[in-house]
Amino acid sequence: MKSTLRMACLLIISCLSVSQPVFAADKKIGILVFDGVLTSDITAPLEVFGVASRQTWFSDYTPVVIAVKDTDSITTEEGLTLNTDSWIGANPEVDVLIVPSSYDMEPLLDDPKLISYIRHTARSAEWMASNCSGSFLLGEAGLLDGKKATTWAGGEADLQDSYPKVDVQFDSNVVVDGRVITSNGSLVSYQAALILLSKLTSQAKAEEVAETIQYSRFSDKVYF
Structure with missing residues (x-):
């Protein structure tokens, strides 16, 4: 009797295993990180895409954290420690790349490996994006030439001076041009x-x- 019951249970489990397909995320949204990165530039997309990836209609995407240096974790400007999934030296392939910012962008702009990775990723990615002064990295990689773009509020003139081929938009929260999105960063x-x-x-x-993250309570206007 026990043997028969055990066999029946195993048969049910086997049928369930066959009838319940396992969906694995095969598309990645890469978010670059580094010590000193501004927290909201990365936690905002992590939350938005993290919530979305738990829905059936977005389950083929997953957000991944990509470090600029070969490290298991980074510490943001505001002191948050965040584990990383990979680093640019491993040349991780992503379908979307989001580039954040720091109060000191010079070491990043002077990093040829980082600029090369951004430029290489743009060749195959569906979308490239930046928050705050991350747009300077896209500009350094030549990805904003001939495109409309923005940066941190108040930094538009600096972006224009640094990259004259960019059509810098002033007083714009978010700018979309082709497959590139740039924003002011922070809460934006x-x-x-x-x-x-x-x-x-x-x-x-x-x-x-x-609605899930209660963004709609932020204002009575729809901003996207």
Whole structure:
């Protein structure tokens, strides 16, 4: 009797295993990180895309944290420690790359490996994005030439002076041109991530995530 019952249970488990397909995320949203990165530039897209990836309609995407240096973790400007999934030296392939910012961008702009990785990724990625002064890295890689773009509020003139081929937009929270999205960063990073999500899916899906994270309570106006 026990043997028969055990066999029946094993048969049920086997059938369930066959009838329940396992979905593995095969698309990646890469978020660059480094010591001194501004926290909201990375936590905003991590939250937006983390929530979205738990929905059936976005389960083929997963956010991954990519370090500029070969390290298992980084510490943000505000003191948050964050584990990393990979680093640029491993040349991780992603479908979307989000480039954040720091109060001191010079070491990043002078890093040829980083600029090369950004430029290489742009050749195959569906979207490239930046928050705050991360746009300077996209500019250094030549990805903003001939495109409309923005940077941190108040830094537009610096971006224009540094990269004359860029059509810098002043007083704009988020700018979309082709497959490139740039934003002011900080809290606007949420707006930018939701806009990017709407481009990858639909306005309705982005609004669903916005409601889940209570972004809609931020203002009575829809900003994306």
